[in-house]
Amino acid sequence: MDAMVVLAEAVAKGDTRTNKVYFDITTNVTARSFATDAAFVAARIRQIGLPRILYGSDMAIGGNATAQDSWKAHRDKLALSDAEFRAIANNVAPYMQN
Numbered sequence: 001m002d003a004m005v006v007l008a009e010a011v012a013k014g015d016t017r018t019n020k021v022y023f024d025i026t027t028n029v030t031a032r033s034f035a036t037d038a039a040f041v042a043a044r045i046r047q048i049g050l051p052r053i054l055y056g057s058d059m060a061i062g063g064n065a066t067a068q069d070s071w072k073a074h075r076d077k078l079a080l081s082d083a084e085f086r087a088i089a090n091n092v093a094p095y096m097q098n
Contacts, residue, residue, distance in 0.1 A: 001040065008047045022093060023048060026056040030065065031073045038077040045080065050087040 004023075011018045028041050045053050055071070065073065075085060 004044050008044045011048050011052065020094075022052050022054050024054045024056045025074070025088075026070060027064070029074050029077050031069070031076075033073070033077050035077070039079065042078045042080055045078075045084075045088075050084060051091065053088050054091050054093055055088050 007018065007021060011021065025041065029038055
């Protein structure tokens with residue numbers, strides 16, 4: 001979490017070294033996450049800015065939740081608006097765009 005704070009602050013300050021830094025939140029929130037941890041993640045998402053937030057779908061092996069269960073945990077735990085969730089769901093990493 002310390003690294004996320006440092007990077008979020010750098011992004012918020014417009015540090016040019018973060019111009020190509022994006023954040024995948026797929027495994028940051030789970031069904032077992034505490035409310036304080038989810039609030040921390042939601043605050044960092046807003047600090048960083050929605051366009052830099054990506055939601056992947058880590059493979060559902062090795063104890064990882066399915067993509068559906070993971071997305072549900074994010075929806076249940078993060079105090080984000082429907083519009084914010086739509087923005088995250090629609091984000092595509094720049095290197096994956098045509």
